[in-house]
Amino acid sequence: MTDESFLDGEHAAFLEQLYGQYQQDPHSIDPQWQAYFQRLDAAEPTMAAAPLNGQVLAQRSEQLHVSRLINAYRYLGHLEANTNPLGDYAYKVSVPQLMLEHHGLENISLDTVFDPGSFNLTAKPTLGNIINALRETYVGNIGFEYMHILDIQEKRWLQKRIELDKGRAKLSHPERRKILEQLTAAEGFEQYLHRRYVGQKRFGLEGGESLIPMLQTLIHEGGKQGLQEIVIGMAHRGRLNVLTNVLCKPAGELFEEFEGKIDETYTGDVKYHKGFSCDVGTEGGPMHLVLAFNPSHLEIVSPVMEGSVRARQDRRQDKDGDQVLGISIHGDAAFAGQGVVMETFNMAQTRGYRTRGTIHIVINNQVGFTTSTVSDSRSTYYPTDVAKMINAPIFHVNGDDPEAVVYVTQVALAYRQMFQKDVVIDLVCYRRLGHNEADEPNMTQPVMYGIIRSLPTTRAKYALRLAEAGVVSEGGGKGLIDAYRTKLSNGGITCCNSQTRSGLPAELLTHWKAFLGQPWRQEIDTTCTAERIQSISERWVSNIPKDFMVHPRVLKVLEARVAMGRGEQAADWGFGETLAYATLVEEGFEVRLSGQDCGRGTFSHRHSVLHHQQRREQWVPLQHTADFQAKFTVIDSVLSEEAVLAFEYGYASAEPNTLVIWEAQFGDFVNGAQVVIDQFISSGEQKWQRLCGLVMFLPHGMEGQGPEHSSARLERFVQLAAQENMHICIPSNPAQIFHMLRRQMIRKYRKPLIVFTPKSLLRHPLAVSTLEDFTSGKFEVVLDDVDITDIAAKEKVKRVIMCSGKVYYDLLEERRKHELTDVAIIRLEQLYPFPAQELVDVMEYYPNIEKAIWCQEEPVNQGAWNGIKHRFEAYDYANVACVSRPAMAAPAVGSLYMHQRMQQALVREALGLDK
Secondary structure (H helix, E strand, O other): OOOHHHOOHHHHHHHHHHHHHHHHOHHHOOHHHHHHHHHHHHHOHHHHHOOOOHHHHHHHHHHHHHHHHHHHHHHHHHHHOOOOOOHHHOOOOOOHHHOHHHHOOOOOOOOOEOOOOOOOOOOOOEHHHHHHHHHHHHOOOEEEEOOOOOOHHHHHHHHHHHHHHOOOOOOOHHHHHHHHHHHHHHHHHHHHHHHHOOOOOOOOOOOOOOHHHHHHHHHHHHHHOOOOEEEEEEOOOOHHHHHHHOOOOOHHHHHHHHOOOOOOOOOOOOHHHOOEEEEEEEOOEEEEEEEOOOOOOHHHHHHHHHHHHHHHHHHHOOOOOOOEEEEEEEEHHHHHHOHHHHHHHHOOOOOOOOOOOEEEEEEEOOEEOOEEOOOOOOOOOOOOHHHHHHOOOEEEEEOOOHHHHHHHHHHHHHHHHHHOOOEEEEEEOOOOOOOOOOOOHHHOOHHHHHHHHHOOOHHHHHHHHHHHOOOOOOOHHHHHHHHHHHHHHHOOOOOOOEEOOOOOOHHHOOOHHHHOOOOOOOOOOOOOOHHHHHHHHHHHHHOOOOOOOOOHHHHHHHHHHHHHHOOOOOEOHHHHHHHHHHHHHHOOOEEEEEEOOOOOOOOOOOOOOEEOOOOOOEEOHHHHOOOOOOOEEEEEOOOOOHHHHHHHHHHHHHOOOEEEEEEOOOHHHHHHHHHHHHHHHOOHHHHHOOOOOOEEEEEOOOOOOOOOOOOOOHHHHHHHOOOOOOEEEOOOOHHHHHHHHHHHHHOOOOOOEEEEEOOHHHHOOOOOEOHHHHHOOOOOOEEOOOOOOOHHHHHOOOEEEEEOOOHHHHHHHHHHHHOOOOEEEEEEOEEEOOOHHHHHHHHOOOOOOOEEEEEEEEEOOOOOHHHHHHHHHHOOOOOOEEEEEOOOOOOOOOOHHHHHHHHHHHHHHHHOOOO
């Protein structure tokens, strides 16, 4: 206890005892407490000189009670602050700890001088002045919630800033008129659309119009402080208003969307899900603004936005976040209710995902669709309480006081720039028209909407306030309304931001146009020379520092890779995958690999991060592949699927020239991120024309490990596959993963790549490649039978089995065991886009087929079958039969014995051994 800001009732007795010890021997206590008691004595010199008696103790007790009063306002003042524009409808409370009586100070003269301690008071420290300053600062239209922060420096900074300002902005007349102009635009936009497009949903901002001056403050204050890019993620509430009045989207484009005029090249999305980007001028220079595209799944855009911010910061080498800022705009019910919020907060300060502080804005309109936020939508007092998990300061502000909104925005930005940490603004407001414009809120919220109907708008209140202060004439506001309506009617840009031609220098622009309209079959060279492979593999060991102690088993793996690079032994999966990364970074492509345990690899095959066996040191061989190479980043992620995958999607969507890979610990774990797959990865291009080259590694295979460690749910991906929206591949040997990863980056084609990676095959003696497989060839979407190679042998084949993944090796071993010469096994290494022509070309080698089979180890209602059987029908193979496990509710059985029986049965059935 060396920080006097923690004075409270529990510690009063302790402090009185400590003061007695100080009186007897000042040097026997902590120096910080010495300084504190010295200030007490200086404030009451006559008492300090008197003998220690009952009167002196009483005075000391009163001083301690004043300190506790100050502390109570800092801790609890936000509970009594006037933050709700609806008055006492919601969480307005009376806090006893803020009353003089609670501290026994009710009979003390207000002219009595006390030591204010760390309270930043500029007036004479009388009890009256202290109380007035506390109430001005902490129980006005802003509730400052920050005393939960553990870092003393951050708390002291916030206390000094808000206490010296008394929680108020110092605005000039032109600045106040600018706020009125922004509120006029926010309100005028909604009213115009409400009249022009009667009954159409727009999820308007009515009741929360102060969001517009808040965002404008962030943009222009940020520009002054050196920010050059801002990426915004938000759900649909107020989105159209932000697009038009902040990001300068031409009104005419929006009107066309209301009227159904769309680009029929893509399936598209509703207007309040679309994003936009522009460049605007600020006092500090041009600013590039981005509003991320997002679905209706509310909070899921937050980690996507964070990934985009991180990609832009990495591109700029912006290690302190001075140039790129992320803004995440939330709804109150979703902020409290959606688990991805917590997952995203948990990434905020981690090495692989931090973005040096995000400004979170909660549009707190106090109702979640029809759910009262007070009684049903959360268990916490505030919707923002989840932010305390990362010690983020939280500012609750009355949305009907735009100047208070501007002030907390300035403080939030300054805090973020100073400490590079997240900060939350709780914009307490309301929905004037209910959940949407077709909703009737009185059905479920009659009391709330009785209050709302009686309220003048935020703009009307502020215009009256400025008129009374002489800032604008009584009729001055009317001219702003007419001018804005004229701009809207003309269909042009209505935004008060001044646009510039480009806010980004050429080297920071992304060139997605190069990847448009490209065929997936384009031929590119993915091979590598033998000399280069040998040189790379040798450096993996030779570049390790001499004093770096590598685990003996890991060193053995690395030495084996050197032998593989020389062609002295067959290459395994780890070699092929790692070689792909090494060649890509040498060629200037950055690689970013993240996921739980991906440094080592869940199955200990990768070893991309070496750990010193006696010191807390790491060595990443792929960061030392060449003298001049691109960056290789590998991250053992936080224990999250949804937020981390969304982050990587956002990163890959902003950076086409980085190989971005997310690896599931087991493929089954992708279940926790299904919303990212459905709403972004599979459909983002068709909805929003956003390309993305994200790669997903999903370990998959039936190996007797039970229902939760077998299936990556292949069936879900083949069901989502359409309109060439993604690649679905199941490579079965090291050379295939090598060529596939290199193909993903080298060709001018960017689509998500879903890879079903192996587990047991990582060390399977048959799942190997030769050095020549890397120096020649390509990624083969269909692989013909490896044993039946000449024409005569192919003519003898009566049964063709088509399959993918691990089951191929089970079939191959069993066929060799029984020396079957009339059964061919063909591998489909790519399931989508379906390689129809390549399959036809291979099948034509077998002119005497009597039975065509698709064999999968998954149950018949799962796996690839239901998603690809129509592909066979379209190419004259309508008689293909499926051999699999029977239909099951779970992906696999829990018994290893039962698994082995079922696996053996399907292999024998596919080979025709049980006829």
